[in-house]
Amino acid sequence: MKRGVIYVATGAGFRELAEASVRSLKAVEPGLAVDLFTDAPEAVAAELFDVVHKIDDPHPRAKLECMPRSRFERTLFLDCDTLVLSPLGDLFDMLERFDLALAHDVRRASELIREGHEEVTPYAFPQMNSGVFLYRRSPEVLAFLEDWARRYRAAGVVRDQIILKDMLWRTDLRFYVLPPEFNLRRVTVLDAWEPEDAVPTILHSHRLKDHLEDRGGRLSDVEALVEAERQALVEEWQQAGGRESGAFSRFLTRPAKR
Secondary structure (H helix, E strand, O other): OOEEEEEEEOOHHHHHHHHHHHHHHHHHOOOOEEEEEEOOHHHOOHHHOOEEEEOOOOOOOOHHHHHHHOOOOEEEEEOOOEEEOOOOOOHHHHHHOOOEEEEEOOOOOOHHHHOOOOOOOOOOOOOEEEEEEEEEOOHHHHHHHHHHHHHHHHHOOOOHHHHHHHHHHHOOOOEEEOOHHHOEOOHHHHHOOOOOOOOOOEEEOHHHHHHHHOOOOOOOOHHHHHHHHHHHHHHHHHHOOOOOOOOOHHHHOOOOOO
């Protein structure tokens, strides 16, 4: 099959998140094929997915082994803590020209997102977020994905983006940086966008899974999530000393290492 979306969910909580995400996807893309990789296929609402694949060795980064197993020629991988807000349009057409497409991560001035495993890259080459990952099936891409999984296991790190950053810096694959509306991590930017700036398409927020880590009740309503992010933004600036100073100068008091 040419185009499709895959999710990887291990454990009941993440399966519930994947089911919520796929419902949002089907509301705007009812004809798009969707597969799930999970450790308990019998526990899934099977009518939501076209094919459910078994994960024999579940672990927190099982997606790295599952992504090369996609049956689609053009695959969009989505983390479980996503909601699809608008039709994907011609997103898959990017793969006519590029091998991969994904978006920059947030907190790019932090050491967390600057980190690599073997490579030290310029400030302008931060980590990519791997929770929305568009890729085409080719020998070169499959080798890249399999190498990512192997290097991640060997490195002993927690975050797969650390290894991915190194590999993207070195790769000869053609990859494209998606605009933020396709991996909307900082939803408070919606307050700053003008009407024709962008069409919010894929929301990706860790707040959708906070309840799995005992950090409050479950959020499933988009408006409630945006309001929670607004409040969190206020609190974060208060912890950083406030934002009463100039619109630009308040960022310069915490310069990134360049």
